[in-house]
Amino acid sequence: MKVATFNVNSIRARLPIVLGWLKQEAPDILFLQETKVQDKDFPIDSMKEAGYHAVFRGQKSYNGVAILSRSQLADVKTRFPVEDVDEARFISGRTGDINVINVYVPQGFEVDSDKFRFKLAWLEQLLKHIADHYHPSARLLMAGDFNVAFTEMDLFDPEGLRGGVGFHPDERALLQRFFDWGLVDIFRKHIPEGNEYTFWDYRIPNGFKRNMGWRIDYILGTAPLAERSRSVWIDKKARAMSRPSDHTFLVAEFE
DNA sequence: ATGGTCGGCAACCGA
Numbered sequence: 001m002k003v004a005t006f007n008v009n010s011i012r013a014r015l016p017i018v019l020g021w022l023k024q025e026a027p028d029i030l031f032l033q034e035t036k037v038q039d040k041d042f043p044i045d046s047m048k049e050a051g052y053h054a055v056f057r058g059q060k061s062y063n064g065v066a067i068l069s070r071s072q073l074a075d076v077k078t079r080f081p082v083e084d085v086d087e088a089r090f091i092s093g094r095t096g097d098i099n100v101i102n103v104y105v106p107q108g109f110e111v112d113s114d115k116f117r118f119k120l121a122w123l124e125q126l127l128k129h130i131a132d133h134y135h136p137s138a139r140l141l142m143a144g145d146f147n148v149a150f151t152e153m154d155l156f157d158p159e160g161l162r163g164g165v166g167f168h169p170d171e172r173a174l175l176q177r178f179f180d181w182g183l184v185d186i187f188r189k190h191i192p193e194g195n196e197y198t199f200w201d202y203r204i205p206n207g208f209k210r211n212m213g214w215r216i217d218y219i220l221g222t223a224p225l226a227e228r229s230r231s232v233w234i235d236k237k238a239r240a241m242s243r244p245s246d247h248t249f250l251v252a253e254f255e
Numbered sequence: 256a257t258g259g260t261c262g263g264c265a266a267c268c269g270a
Contacts, residue, residue, distance in 0.1 A: 009261070009262070009270085010261090010262055010263075012262095012263095013261090013262065013263090034262095034270085036262065036263065037263095060263085060264095061262085061263050061264070061268080061269090062263085062268085062269065062270095063269095107269075107270055109269085109270090115269095147270090201260085201270080202260035202261050202270080203260055203261090203270085204260090205259060205260090207260095243261090245261090246260085246261075246270075
C-alpha cells in the first residue's frame with residue numbers, strides 16, 4: 001500500500017501536477033490540503049478519469065481537504081468543530097480495516113494571537129478525538145499538514161525560529177502527545193537524518209534552492225501500521241513541475 | 256536585473 005500527502009495550495013491551480021503525479025506514482029491514497037475550492041467546483045470528474053474516488057470538503061477561498069483513493073472510503077466524516085468554528089480542515093474515513101484521517105492544522109499566524117490559541121485548541125481537540133474514537137492497537141493512519149516542526153532537525157534555522165509560530169514549545173508538546181498516544185512519525189522512523197523538509201516559504205528568495213525549509217507535513221501511523229512501513233520519501237522531483245506548491249509530496253509505502 | 260511569493264478573487268487575506 002502506497003500513501004501520500006500533499007498541501008496542494010489550490011487543487012484547481014495544480015490539477016495537472018496532481019493528475020501527473022497520480023499517473024506516475026499510482027498511490028492507493030492521496031491526502032490533499034488547502035484545496036481552496038468549494039465542493040460544487042471540486043474537479044471530481046478529473047479524479048474519476050484518473051481512477052480515483054474522491055471525498056472532499058472545501059470552502060470559499062481558504063482551507064479545504066480531500067482524500068483520493070483507489071477504493072471507496074466508508075464512514076466518511078468531515079465535520080470537526082473547534083470552539084464553534086468548523087472550517088474545512090478534517091476528513092476521516094475507513095478502507096477495509098484501515099482508518100484514515102486527513103488534517104490541515106491551522107497555521108497559527110503568530111504566537112500569542114487568537115489564531116495561535118485556536119491552533120493549539122484545534123490540536124487538543126484532534127488529540128481528544130483520536131483518543132475517544134480509536135485505539136493505538138488498531139490501524140490508524142493520520143496524515144496532513146500539521147504546521148509544526150517537531151524537533152531542531154525539522155527546520156533550517158532552529159535557533160532563529162525557536163519559539164515562533166510553527167516551532168513553539170506548546171505546539172511541539174502537543175505533537176509529542178500524539179506520539180505518546182501511539183502514533184509513529186513514519187518518515188522519522190526510516191530517516192534519522194535532518195535537513196529533510198516538506199515546505200519552503202515562497203517569501204524566502206530562492207528558499208527551495210537554498211533548502212531553507214521546514215518538515216511540517218507528516219504521515220503518522222499506529223504501531224500495527226508503522227511495523228509494516230517499508231519506505232518513505234519526500235518527492236522533490238514533483239516540485240520541478242510547473243507552478244510548484246510551497247509544499248511537496250510526502251510518500252510512504254506499507255507492506 | 257532598477258524587482259524580488261502565491262492563490263483566490265476582486266480589495267486584500269492567509270500562508
